[in-house]
Amino acid sequence: MNVLNEKSLVQGINRKLDGERLKLCRYDSPSFNELGRCYVIDNYNCLVASDIDLQDYAKELGVI
DSSP states (O other): OOHHHHHHHHHHHHHHOSSEEEEEOOTTSTTHHHHOSEEEEETTOOEEEOSOOHHHHHHHHTOO
16 A cells, blocks of 8 residues: 555544544554554543554445
8 A cells, every 4th residue: 555545544534533543653663563553542542452454444434
């Protein structure tokens, strides 16, 4: 997936999420092995879900 598609998917997902945010973890981050590339946090920065498949999650929410 190219960067532009990934960014637009993340923006679409974040519009659908109520009170939560989808975040992308950098590949060189120390937390990458724990969180995976995509993870969801709530308003209090508590981890809701980790290691999310971006395309599957977008389909589940009806973004694509």
